[in-house]
Amino acid sequence: MTNASSPSFRPLYDQIKILITQSLIAGEWRPGDAIPSEIDLANRFKVSQGTVRKAIDELAAENILIRRQGKGTFVASHSQERSSTRFLRISRDDGLSEYPESRLLSVSRTRAPEESARLLDLRTGASIFVIKRLLSFEHSPRIFDEIHIPAAIFKGLDEPMMRAYAGSLYSFFETHFGIAMIRAEEHIKAVGAGEEAALLLNQERGASLLQIDRVAFTYGDRPVEWRRGLCFTDRYSYVTEMS
Amino acid sequence: MTNASSPSFRPLYDQIKILITQSLIAGEWRPGDAIPSEIDLANRFKVSQGTVRKAIDELAAENILIRRQGKGTFVASHSQERSSTRFLRISRDDGLSEYPESRLLSVSRTRAPEESARLLDLRTGASIFVIKRLLSFEHSPRIFDEIHIPAAIFKGLDEPMMRAYAGSLYSFFETHFGIAMIRAEEHIKAVGAGEEAALLLNQERGASLLQIDRVAFTYGDRPVEWRRGLCFTDRYSYVTEMS
DNA sequence: GAGTGGTCTAGACCACCAA
DNA sequence: TGGTGGTCTAGACCACTCA
Numbered sequence: 001m002t003n004a005s006s007p008s009f010r011p012l013y014d015q016i017k018i019l020i021t022q023s024l025i026a027g028e029w030r031p032g033d034a035i036p037s038e039i040d041l042a043n044r045f046k047v048s049q050g051t052v053r054k055a056i057d058e059l060a061a062e063n064i065l066i067r068r069q070g071k072g073t074f075v076a077s078h079s080q081e082r083s084s085t086r087f088l089r090i091s092r093d094d095g096l097s098e099y100p101e102s103r104l105l106s107v108s109r110t111r112a113p114e115e116s117a118r119l120l121d122l123r124t125g126a127s128i129f130v131i132k133r134l135l136s137f138e139h140s141p142r143i144f145d146e147i148h149i150p151a152a153i154f155k156g157l158d159e160p161m162m163r164a165y166a167g168s169l170y171s172f173f174e175t176h177f178g179i180a181m182i183r184a185e186e187h188i189k190a191v192g193a194g195e196e197a198a199l200l201l202n203q204e205r206g207a208s209l210l211q212i213d214r215v216a217f218t219y220g221d222r223p224v225e226w227r228r229g230l231c232f233t234d235r236y237s238y239v240t241e242m243s
Numbered sequence: 244m245t246n247a248s249s250p251s252f253r254p255l256y257d258q259i260k261i262l263i264t265q266s267l268i269a270g271e272w273r274p275g276d277a278i279p280s281e282i283d284l285a286n287r288f289k290v291s292q293g294t295v296r297k298a299i300d301e302l303a304a305e306n307i308l309i310r311r312q313g314k315g316t317f318v319a320s321h322s323q324e325r326s327s328t329r330f331l332r333i334s335r336d337d338g339l340s341e342y343p344e345s346r347l348l349s350v351s352r353t354r355a356p357e358e359s360a361r362l363l364d365l366r367t368g369a370s371i372f373v374i375k376r377l378l379s380f381e382h383s384p385r386i387f388d389e390i391h392i393p394a395a396i397f398k399g400l401d402e403p404m405m406r407a408y409a410g411s412l413y414s415f416f417e418t419h420f421g422i423a424m425i426r427a428e429e430h431i432k433a434v435g436a437g438e439e440a441a442l443l444l445n446q447e448r449g450a451s452l453l454q455i456d457r458v459a460f461t462y463g464d465r466p467v468e469w470r471r472g473l474c475f476t477d478r479y480s481y482v483t484e485m486s
Numbered sequence: 487g488a489g490t491g492g493t494c495t496a497g498a499c500c501a502c503c504a505a
Numbered sequence: 506t507g508g509t510g511g512t513c514t515a516g517a518c519c520a521c522t523c524a
């Protein structure tokens with residue numbers, strides 16, 4: 001199979017990546033599912049196994065798919081134990097790992113303020129849900145999250161439904177709404193605690209907190225969540241790596 | 244060429260990666276140099292081009308090598324315009340990019356305190372250099388850095404030498420000492436400004452600052468720098484991405 | 487046009503897993 | 506034992522750069 005030397009050349013494996021992504025968007029394979037084997041996909045797309053392989057390699061590098069030798073290739077899911085903490089970068093300074101406890105404060109439906117509307121590609125005033133919650137480590141509240149999500153996408157969400165669910169928030173989004181978070185961008189600042197945060201985190205007003213603003217994306221780089229986390233970082237740090 | 248099914252199986256391309264890394268450690272190819280072509284390396288290591296290719300692909304994904312179609316494969320360097328800002332994740336909230344101005348405060352030789360010694364794989368009390376500097380954005384000081392590096396590796400470093408150098412710190416390390424930083428881990432907290440930081444950053448004592456602790460590594464994952472940056476994040480943020 | 491990296495293929499064989 | 510992903514090869518051809 002030859003590639004036309006078109007003005008904007010696009011490798012075959014890149015087109016295969018797009019086709020696979022479209023199947024993910026369409027829900028043909030859902031988080032946790034196995035996708036067809038490389039050979040099956042090669043037949044389906046009429047390319048060689050090596051080309052499918054390269055496409056899957058890149059999707060696996062982006063943590064969208066997960067390869068398991070001898071078993072198959074799977075759609076990444078936040079419900080798996082291995083990746084339920086994938087987007088939580090706060091950890092203890094002594095290195096011991098600990099899963100935080102979540103306490104839901106409130107769920108309300110309101111109109112999107114300018115900033116989160118812009119970042120979520122919504123019109124200002126579009127309907128959103130606002131979730132407030134508190135994460136505790138060692139029974140001590142440490143992160144106060146305010147989460148904005150478009151009501152149009154999370155139709156039917158309500159507080160009892162969230163309280164009934166045991167796992168992580170992103171796992172909840174997957175199982176109830178079929179929305180899988182695959183990527184996020186964060187902007188971090190140091191700020192003084194305001195009244196609400198000070199109260200909830202048992203700190204003085206003006207105490208130094210990490211303010212972590214996040215936009216999270218689902219398949220096709222579509223933004224579907226904005227959140228602001230305020231985090232008290234005594235004995236805990238935000239950990240990251242670069243290369 | 245067949246692989247012995249040894250107890251701990253190691254793919255050929257992985258061994259090639261190690262060989263290439265060893266050449267980088269030995270200084271056979273230095274930052275900015277072109278390494279031999281894939282075909283030359285295939286002949287040298289007695290493997291196929293595809294195997295060399297996979298090894299280089301992975302090193303390129305780690306930002307250790309840089310591929311340039313039609314030209315060759317190069318050793319990544321902090322002296323290149325494209326990557327001189329690779330490890331600086333503070334940027335303006337309005338998205339405009341700006342290169343900070345650096346003011347060297349002091350360079351001194353002293354004994355490593357417990358923490359940085361441990362993180363740099365040194366004995367406590369080993370000889371290190373301590374560099375203090377101030378980075379300014381828009382003529383306003385915003386980051387106060389304290390940098391610890393082993394004296395044994397950066398032999399002969401002194402203040403005049405640093406003042407004479409125009410580029411970034413990591414570019415300086417490369418050209419004068421042949422040390423290339425390829426990876427770093429950061430731990431971030433929100434803290435109140437102490438006396439020294441408050442003075443240098445023109446803030447009140449207790450003002451909220453980002454405290455960014457970094458360990459940076461050179462080839463072979465060898466730690467060669469510890470630093471603590473204190474950053475005033477008004478109108479600026481620490482930006483990161485995850486997937 | 488020569489040399490480099492980039493794509494694609496076809497086929498052989500290995501490592502791992504489950505039934 | 507059969508199916509999956511993982512490795513390795515050899516070869517053809519394409520895209521890009523530079524002299």
